[in-house]
Amino acid sequence: MGSRTLTMPEDALVNMLxxxxxxxxxxxxxxxxxxxxxxxxTKEERELISKGKAEHKKGETIKWQNLR
Structure with a gap:
């Protein structure tokens, strides 16, 4: 399957998602x-993943449903 590039406003993409x-x-x-x-x-990426997992465990992340 070939790929194509589309240009669209950011808010339209976010609303679609x-x-x-x-x-x-x-x-x-x-x-x-x-x-x-x-x-x-990278070391920085591994640290950010660890930080994100810790925040998720403490309930400090935003659920996708809450963004809708």
């Missing part, structure tokens, strides 16, 4: 961010 179910959002995130980056994690 807000309508998607969580499993589709995870798929979009995976395909656009994670899947294309095959490099090893």
């Amino acid at each position: 807000k309508t998607l179910p969580e499993d589709m959002l995870i798929d979009v995130f995976w395909r656009t961010v994670v899947e294309s980056d095959i490099s090893s994690l």
